[in-house]
Amino acid sequence: MINIEFKSIRELIKAFPDEATCTAHLEQLRWNGNVVSPFDETSKVYTTARGYKCKNTGKYFNVRTQTLFDNTKIELQTWFIAIYLITGHKKGISSLQLGRDLNVTQKTAWFMLQRIRNCFGIDSAETDPNNNNKLGGSGVVVEVDETVHGGKTKNMSNKKRKVIAENKADRHNNKTVMVGYLERGSRLRLQAVKPTDFIPDMVRANVDTESVLMTDTANTYVKVGKDYAHHGVVDHTKKNTAEVFIILMA
Structure with missing residues (x-):
C-alpha cells in the first residue's frame, strides 16, 4: 500500500514525517485527486470540517474508511512502519517483537499484525516455517x-x-x-x-x-x-x- 521502496526505516520516516504527509500519500494512492465515496461511487462528495461527506448517503468518511487503518487512533506513520517491518521479515515477526519495535503495547501490535496479515494475504505459518509443527497460531x-x-x-x-x-x-x-x-x-x-x-x-x-x-x-x-x-x-x-x-x- 505504501508503494515506495525504502532501504531503511529511516528513509520511510523521512518520507512520511507526520500525519498530514501520510494522509496525502494515501489519498493520492486511493483517489489520485478525485475523491470517491466508499459508500456510493456515483455520489457527489463534499469537503467539510468533519472530513468528506457522501451526498447520497449523508455519511462522513476519510481516507482511512474501509481500509486496514479504519476505526483506529494509531498514527499512520506507525502503520507504515509496521507494514514495512511485517512485509520485510521473510520468516515473519511476532507481536511481541513488533510491539518492541514500534514502542506500542503487545495488544496493539497483535491487533495491527492481524489486520496487516489479512490485508496483504500473509499467512503466519507460511512466514514462519519453524512454527509449522507448533500448535495454535494467531487467535487460536x-x-x-x-x-x-x-x-x-x-x-x-x-x-x-x-x-x-x-x-x-x-x-x-x-x-x-x-x-x-x-x-x-x-x-x-x-x-x-x-x-x-x-x-x-x-x-x-x-x-x-x-x-x-x-x-x-x-x-x-x-x-x-x-x-x-x-x-x-x-x-x-x-x-x-x-x-x-x-x-x-x-
Whole structure:
C-alpha cells in the first residue's frame, strides 16, 4: 500500500514525517485527486470540517474508511512502519517483537499484525516455517496442563507391590509426568517430561507464541504466559478440556 521502496526505516520516516504527509500519500494512492465515496461511487462528495461527506448517503468518511487503518487512533506513520517491518521479515515477526519495535503495547501490535496479515494475504505459518509443527497460531486457543501418568499400586502384582513397599525410594519410579496440549477444536498432543526437561521451554517448543494460551495458575505457566499474545488461567475446580483429556489418557 505504501508503494515506495525504502532501504531503511529511516528513509520511510523521512518520507512520511507526520500525519498530514501520510494522509496525502494515501489519498493520492486511493483517489489520485478525485475523491470517491466508499459508500456510493456515483455520489457527489463534499469537503467539510468533519472530513468528506457522501451526498447520497449523508455519511462522513476519510481516507482511512474501509481500509486496514479504519476505526483506529494509531498514527499512520506507525502503520507504515509496521507494514514495512511485517512485509520485510521473510520468516515473519511476532507481536511481541513488533510491539518492541514500534514502542506500542503487545495488544496493539497483535491487533495491527492481524489486520496487516489479512490485508496483504500473509499467512503466519507460511512466514514462519519453524512454527509449522507448533500448535495454535494467531487467535487460536491452546490449553496446556500436566499430570502424573502410571499404574496404580493396588492394580499391580503382589511381587511389584512388595518391591515398592520394601524400597520406598522407588515408589514413584513407575510414574511419568505428562504435559498435554490441546488446540481447541483441533489437534491434541501428549508429551512425557524427562528429568532434564524445563516445562516452559516445552511449552514454547510446542505452542505458537501468537496463540491464546490457557493454563492453570502455577508459577511455571504464569512466567511462560508472558511470552504469548494472550494468557488466560483456569480454575481447577472447573476442569478445562485439556485437563479432562489428560485424565482420560491416564
